[in-house]
Amino acid sequence: MTDLSVANSANKPAFDAAAIRRDFPILAQQVNGKPLVYLDNGASAQKPLAVLDAMDRYYREMHSNVHRGAHTLGDRATAAFEGAREIVRDFLNAASTREIIWTRGTTEAINLVANGLAPQLREGDEILVSQMEHHANIVPWQMIAARTGARVVPVQVTPGGELDLESFDSLLGDRTRVLAITHVSNVLGTVNPVAELIARAKARGVITLVDGAQAVPHFQPDVQALDCDFYAFSSHKVFGPTGIGALYGKAALLEAMPPYQGGGEMIERVSFSGTTWNVLPYKFEAGTPAIAEAVGLGAAIKYLGQLDRPAVEAAENALLDRANQLVESVPGMEIIGTASHKVPVMSFKIAGLHPSDIGTLLDQQGIAIRTGHHCAMPLMDFYGVPGTARASFAFYNTLDEVDQLFTALQKIQRLFA
Amino acid sequence: MTASVQDFLNNPLGKDTRLEDVLDAFEFLDDWEERYAYIIDLGKQLPAFPDDARVEENYVHGCQSQVWLIHHYDEASGKLYLLIDSDAMIVRGLAAIILVALNGKTPRDLLATDIDELFEQLDLFRHISPTRGNGLRAMVGKIRDLAALTGQA
Numbered sequence: 001m002t003d004l005s006v007a008n009s010a011n012k013p014a015f016d017a018a019a020i021r022r023d024f025p026i027l028a029q030q031v032n033g034k035p036l037v038y039l040d041n042g043a044s045a046q047k048p049l050a051v052l053d054a055m056d057r058y059y060r061e062m063h064s065n066v067h068r069g070a071h072t073l074g075d076r077a078t079a080a081f082e083g084a085r086e087i088v089r090d091f092l093n094a095a096s097t098r099e100i101i102w103t104r105g106t107t108e109a110i111n112l113v114a115n116g117l118a119p120q121l122r123e124g125d126e127i128l129v130s131q132m133e134h135h136a137n138i139v140p141w142q143m144i145a146a147r148t149g150a151r152v153v154p155v156q157v158t159p160g161g162e163l164d165l166e167s168f169d170s171l172l173g174d175r176t177r178v179l180a181i182t183h184v185s186n187v188l189g190t191v192n193p194v195a196e197l198i199a200r201a202k203a204r205g206v207i208t209l210v211d212g213a214q215a216v217p218h219f220q221p222d223v224q225a226l227d228c229d230f231y232a233f234s235s236h237k238v239f240g241p242t243g244i245g246a247l248y249g250k251a252a253l254l255e256a257m258p259p260y261q262g263g264g265e266m267i268e269r270v271s272f273s274g275t276t277w278n279v280l281p282y283k284f285e286a287g288t289p290a291i292a293e294a295v296g297l298g299a300a301i302k303y304l305g306q307l308d309r310p311a312v313e314a315a316e317n318a319l320l321d322r323a324n325q326l327v328e329s330v331p332g333m334e335i336i337g338t339a340s341h342k343v344p345v346m347s348f349k350i351a352g353l354h355p356s357d358i359g360t361l362l363d364q365q366g367i368a369i370r371t372g373h374h375c376a377m378p379l380m381d382f383y384g385v386p387g388t389a390r391a392s393f394a395f396y397n398t399l400d401e402v403d404q405l406f407t408a409l410q411k412i413q414r415l416f417a
Numbered sequence: 418m419t420a421s422v423q424d425f426l427n428n429p430l431g432k433d434t435r436l437e438d439v440l441d442a443f444e445f446l447d448d449w450e451e452r453y454a455y456i457i458d459l460g461k462q463l464p465a466f467p468d469d470a471r472v473e474e475n476y477v478h479g480c481q482s483q484v485w486l487i488h489h490y491d492e493a494s495g496k497l498y499l500l501i502d503s504d505a506m507i508v509r510g511l512a513a514i515i516l517v518a519l520n521g522k523t524p525r526d527l528l529a530t531d532i533d534e535l536f537e538q539l540d541l542f543r544h545i546s547p548t549r550g551n552g553l554r555a556m557v558g559k560i561r562d563l564a565a566l567t568g569q570a
Contacts, residue, residue, distance in 0.1 A: 032449070353506070354482050354504055354505035354506065354507075354508075355481070356481045356482050356505045356507065356508065357505050357506045357507045360507050360544075361453060361507070364449040364453065365449075371481065372481050386482070386483065386504065387481065411450065415450060415453060415454055415457065416457065416506065
């Protein structure tokens with residue numbers, strides 16, 4: 001009777017971290033004489049062979065400029081490039097590839113939207129962000145605010161690291177024009193209830209943007225279900241190459257926005273008496289794009305797609321659970337960000353130690369983490385810390401690596417005792 | 418608390434703790450734990466830093482930790498004396514090594530000292546290399562600028 005379930009699980013191989021790790025050649029190396037333990041995935045994730053091979057193959061077999069249509073290589077490059085756009089569309093469940101704009105990453109995507117919305121902003125208008133935003137979702141809005149007379153207003157965070165919904169409701173008002181909010185906090189790992197926030201904003205006609213940079217490595221967003229107007233993410237955090245990312249935008253809003261940069265590709269016709277813009281998405285893609293990187297991002301998303309996602313999520317949760325259980329084993333260690341719904345990101349401090357001390361001494365033991373303000377200075381101010389140490393896990397990390405992190409932290413703690 | 422001339426002259430780093438001592442000690446340190454325990458201990462020799470000197474002009478930028486640096490030029494001896502502070506223990510220790518090499522020297526001798534080579538010799542070069550944003554390089558740069566300015570005066 002159990003035969004059936006056995007057969008089923010045999011068809012879909014159980015999640016095997018050791019096998020997964022073989023897909024990421026960079027992980028198999030020694031650092032400072034110790035096996036590398038890479039726990040800085042929130043800053044940038046490593047790349048599977050599928051991505052390396054796709055980019056290599058692109059350059060060996062099909063590279064040429066795209067959308068020129070005069071020869072076979074150009075056709076191949078364009079097919080690969082636009083094929084990647086379709087992969088991203090499917091990943092985000094956008095309605096059309098017209099709504100997928102290539103950018104250099106999340107930062108450029110947010111700058112593009114902020115500049116595109118600027119003509120609609122007036123003095124006294126409010127742009128609602130949160131105290132847990134990455135600088136990339138604060139500074140572009142501040143720059144636009146300075147130009148238009150609008151104000152950037154932060155929603156408060158609770159001591160546990162969740163968005164304060166009372167603060168949100170009290171600040172979402174008649175002057176609010178834009179809600180720009182992170183899906184997942186890069187420091188705290190908190191998963192914000194963005195669908196709920198977007199619904200409340202929409203009820204007031206507010207334009208919504210979601211910073212998905214830290215979300216997409218851990219789960220797949222559905223932009224139509226979220227009903228957000230814009231959703232931005234970076235390739236390098238989702239196991240793809242650096243230098244590319246994507247912006248989803250609702251076609252009607254993108255149509256209404258002026259182009260971000262001028263140049264080739266984004267035009268329909270240029271003359272000195274006037275220039276007309278190309279159609280979506282090309283209107284926002286001036287210049288020769290990052291073609292190989294787009295192909296690499298497509299390969300990364302395809303790679304993720306063939307993994308058993310529920311099993312991946314369970315494995316990631318197990319890493320965070322183990323880490324949480326071990327916190328008590330390091331005297332003076334305290335987690336910053338204890339939201340009930342988190343991705344496997346652990347910011348922490350240890351009494352008497354500066355985050356940079358922790359980072360330096362973990363590196364001696366082959367363990368890579370991030371230390372510092374994580375481009376979230378307002379959040380550091382809120383917690384009254386100069387920075388934190390942050391271990392951010394990916395599905396290729398193992399429970400043994402979590403144990404190694406804590407053994408290393410205990411050693412460091414003794415060194416300072 | 419304000420720094421007196423005596424605070425500068427009493428700094429043990431470069432006076433009681435000398436470069437030979439540090440080089441000798443490193444010879445006998447076997448693994449990273451011993452090395453860093455020693456570096457942390459050296460950091461404990463940094464004299465107390467005056468509170469009123471924690472102002473923008475004494476702040477060393479480019480550090481993940483907060484680093485402060487003040488100096489006193491002793492005209493009688495022609496030597497430059499330094500006080501450094503940081504809130505990170507390893508940076509304190511590495512700053513102590515820098516002081517052991519540079520503190521209480523004439524600007525001419527100071528400028529002739531190759532800190533990169535010393536850190537290379539101690540196998541600590543990674544900490545001072547331009548790729549590490551811990552501010553040690555900025556700290557050394559600031560000290561050398563001070564020496565160059567004082568030397569001209």
